[in-house]
Amino acid sequence: MTDSTSELLLPAPAKLNRMLHITGRRADGYHELQTLFQFLDHGDELRLRLRPDGEIRLTPPIAGLPDSNNLIVRAARLLQAESGCQLGADIHLTKRLPMGGGLGGGSSDAATTLLGLDRLWRLGLSLDRLAGLGLSLGADVPVFVRGRAAWAEGVGEKLTPVELDTPWFVVVHPGIEVATHAVFGAAQLTRNTPPITMARALQGGAPSWHNDCEPTVRSLYPQVAEALDWLGSRAPAMLTGTGACLFARLGSEVTARRLLADLPGRYTAFIARGLNLSPLHAALGR
């Protein structure tokens, strides 16, 4: 974060779903989940600069995504409407996270916009209120607003903070996109995992965790299956969200770097550490 009152430089971290169970389907077609969210010390970055004229300007544009659909612009306009604030912002996005990869980049960008503009515009809104606004933008936004690793239920909005182990991860993008709606719409998807308590989920720890989307994503997207097989032969590996990104859990930065160096050239990847406090909240002191 810069020290100026008219400009902020803030992180928008990635998340992982350390486990994900699908426990049912609601009347509106959305699925009930139980998941553990954790942040990574890797993500996008937003520079927010105050504009007195009320305009919201985003640079650079994301190819194929009109600004009016960008969660950053939508979050900024929502905050203006909610607070009646007449101020605006120039927002510069450094996009590092693959889109639609299950790392929550768009949701995290939205949360950073809400918290950053709340600070820049001196609105003083509570995290409860900002999380409520975030939920209207997407189910994954509230966890980024609250900034604590969490046990999540419902569609991901009922959050209980947790302290998880903080290993190093190798996060791999297999080079294809997974359509979230195709996974949730697949006939073969397991939708009836019996609900468990948070205590039970935490008791087993990482070796006991799995993602109910994984078998469906494996069969619909053979490239994901191949990448998961490769990664899983080197370290315990899983899918995050509905993919397409995968993560392997390592005991140290050195072993993570070694695995990254061995990775076949057809995949893109990065290493990162798991965090129980979002770097956004660390930067803002919230």
Ligand SMILES: C[C@@](CO)(OP(=O)(O)O)[C@H](O)COP(=O)(O)OP(=O)(O)OC[C@H]1O[C@@H](n2ccc(N)nc2=O)[C@H](O)[C@@H]1O
């Ligand atoms: C399942 C998670 C876990 O983190 O996957 P990732 O997106 O991170 O991979 C998310 O909650 C995803 O949330 P989000 O990315 O906001 O999903 P959306 O775009 O709203 O949903 C796309 C489509 O997936 C289906 N969908 C999504 C979430 C959910 N709990 N049940 C659903 O059935 C719906 O058909 C919806 O139209």
Ligand SMILES: Nc1ncnc2c1ncn2[C@@H]1O[C@H](COP(=O)(O)OP(=O)(O)O)[C@@H](O)[C@H]1O
């Ligand atoms: N600022 C943004 N960054 C990324 N995606 C965005 C953004 N705003 C809107 N989107 C839309 O949200 C979708 C989901 O993106 P993202 O959050 O990166 O993936 P996921 O939900 O799989 O973790 C994108 O495919 C894109 O259409």
